[in-house]
Amino acid sequence: MTERQSSxxxxxxxxxxxxxxxxxxxxxxxxxxxxxxxxxxxxxxxAFAQASAHLTPIAASHELRADVWSPRLTRRRVVLGGTIAAxxxxxxxxxxxxARYFRAGRYATRVxxxxxxxxxxxxxxxxxxxxxxxVRYSDQRRDIDLVRGEALFDVAKNKARPFVVHAGDTxxxxxxxxxxxxxxxARPVLVLVREGVVEVSRPNDPVAPVLRIVKDTQxxxxxxxxxxxxxxxxxxxERALAWKHGQIAFHGETLAAAAEEFSRYSDIxxxxxxxAIGREKITGxxxxxxxxxxxxxxxxxxxxxxxxxxxxxxxxxx
Amino acid sequence: xxRLPSERARWLAQNIVPNERGIRAWLSRRCYxxxxxxxxxxxxxxxxxxxxxxxIRNPRQYATQVxxxxxxxxxxxxxIVPMMPISDFDDNKLGAWDEVTxxxxxxxxxxxxxxxxxxxxxxxxxxxxxxxxxxxxxxxKEVAARLGISEKTVEKYMAQGVRCLIRAxxxxxxxxxxxxxxxxxxxIRERRRQ
Numbered sequence: 393m394t395e396r397q398s399s400x401x402x403x404x405x406x407x408x409x410x411x412x413x414x415x416x417x418x419x420x421x422x423x424x425x426x427x428x429x430x431x432x433x434x435x436x437x438x439a440f441a442q443a444s445a446h447l448t449p450i451a452a453s454h455e456l457r458a459d460v461w462s463p464r465l466t467r468r469r470v471v472l473g474g475t476i477a478a479x480x481x482x483x484x485x486x487x488x489x490x491a492r493y494f495r496a497g498r499y500a501t502r503v504x505x506x507x508x509x510x511x512x513x514x515x516x517x518x519x520x521x522x523x524x525x526x527v528r529y530s531d532q533r534r535d536i537d538l539v540r541g542e543a544l545f546d547v548a549k550n551k552a553r554p555f556v557v558h559a560g561d562t563x564x565x566x567x568x569x570x571x572x573x574x575x576x577x578a579r580p581v582l583v584l585v586r587e588g589v590v591e592v593s594r595p596n597d598p599v600a601p602v603l604r605i606v607k608d609t610q611x612x613x614x615x616x617x618x619x620x621x622x623x624x625x626x627x628x629x630e631r632a633l634a635w636k637h638g639q640i641a642f643h644g645e646t647l648a649a650a651a652e653e654f655s656r657y658s659d660i661x662x663x664x665x666x667x668a669i670g671r672e673k674i675t676g677x678x679x680x681x682x683x684x685x686x687x688x689x690x691x692x693x694x695x696x697x698x699x700x701x702x703x704x705x706x707x708x709x710x
Numbered sequence: 711x712x713r714l715p716s717e718r719a720r721w722l723a724q725n726i727v728p729n730e731r732g733i734r735a736w737l738s739r740r741c742y743x744x745x746x747x748x749x750x751x752x753x754x755x756x757x758x759x760x761x762x763x764x765x766i767r768n769p770r771q772y773a774t775q776v777x778x779x780x781x782x783x784x785x786x787x788x789x790i791v792p793m794m795p796i797s798d799f800d801d802n803k804l805g806a807w808d809e810v811t812x813x814x815x816x817x818x819x820x821x822x823x824x825x826x827x828x829x830x831x832x833x834x835x836x837x838x839x840x841x842x843x844x845x846x847x848x849x850x851k852e853v854a855a856r857l858g859i860s861e862k863t864v865e866k867y868m869a870q871g872v873r874c875l876i877r878a879x880x881x882x883x884x885x886x887x888x889x890x891x892x893x894x895x896x897x898i899r900e901r902r903r904q
Binding site for chain 1: 861871879
């Protein structure tokens with residue numbers, strides 16, 4: 393624990409020095425203090441280099457982008473490529489805060505992909521695996537349709553232009569906040585609020601009440617029942633949003649539920665024939681795109697057997 | 711004497727920063743008890759201190775090799791034995807980037823979007839100041855004049871923005887830091903109910 397804090401401390405100091413060096417020429421005293429700090433530990437110079445890199449004007453760093461991207465181009469990436477290239481081009485020449493973001497339109501991720509969409513108003517959508525949104529912005533309103541899957545919305549506050557996410561029959565209206573919405577077939581719509589306040593409603597149902605939910609609350613909207621809200625622990629919120637970093641977190645879920653969760657992120661499916669095994673409970677953090685690695689970790693812990701056949705991982709007793 | 715010319719900082723921003731998350735993931739799958747931050751910091755230090763980077767054709771692979779040699783050195787001196795035997799840290803397995811998961815690749819690719827997403831956590835004023843410097847290339851002095859705030863405040867905002875990006879490119883945001891302890895995919899066996 394102290395180790396981690398100390399590397400964090402190194403980063404904090406390095407960031408301050410990088411900002412200072414970037415601001416103006418250092419005085420002689422400052423230069424000496426910086427030299428002394430840099431000489432004290434090899435990590436200091438490293439963190440300082442890292443911090444300074446993050447202050448380098450960005451336009452220059454686009455020369456390399458093709459290099460980072462091109463070998464990894466996916467089909468969908470090509471389709472989106474035009475938008476991104478246009479965004480990047482305008483980024484280099486445009487005046488501040490104009491046209492450097494994603495615009496209205498339809499955005500989708502394939503299985504195993506995660507996409508971050510910064511929008512023109514300062515809001516950011518993070519799109520989880522196999523998900524699709526339609527962005528409909530007008531001068532009066534900001535409407536987003538979650539067609540399928542799951543997304544996290546970090547919303548820039550603007551009282552004059554409500555931000556509303558439509559997921560099936562459920563509408564989620566944000567009031568300057570961060571929240572996720574999940575729409576999976578045959579499951580209730582799930583809304584999780586990380587910051588601020590949202591209003592969950594069913595616009596087409598005249599008698600359904602508008603539910604106001606706050607930070608660290610989860611709302612569930614089942615197809616044929618009223619919307620319910622319940623408080624959740626902060627740790628639970630973080631677990632539910634682990635996908636943002638390409639990970640899945642479990643905390644006492646059954647192995648069967650975990651296997652189903654993994655199937656959202658990969659074409660390789662985990663098969664568990666023995667219901668007793670499926671009822672085993674697991675806790676841990678895993679790479680979302682690695683169902684085989686997950687299965688092997690599970691097998692070691694529970695003394696089970698793993699067999700990979702084509703697109704299937706079988707977990708069994710022997 | 712440690713000097714960091716701005717061309718080197720830019721080279722790092724272009725070549726190493728976009729790969730940092732992937733390298734971290736690669737490392738954290740290999741070292742369970744060692745501090746990845748330490749290794750990454752030392753990796754940056756070594757690359758920043760190189761006389762020349764002209765001959766580095768594949769920065770990602772080069773950085774991974776540097777990180778690996780630091781890791782291997784730490785393992786030899788570590789008192790806590792990692793989950794994986796040292797023999798697994800075979801030089802031949804280096805550069806095996808096929809192991810990189812799609813999520814990690816996405817992480818490497820979308821650094822511009824990551825910058826925006828990460829900065830969305832900052833207070834609006836701070837974000838605006840940071841974007842003016844980083845994206846629009848105004849000097850800190852000019853940013854102060856444009857926003858009508860003191861240069862000292864701008865400097866503070868810059869440090870805040872940098873910290874935010876280090877976090878975002880490193881661990882994918884501070885929010886995941888608690889989670890990252892178990893990132894090797896450790897399974898904790900739960901007691902079974904009767």
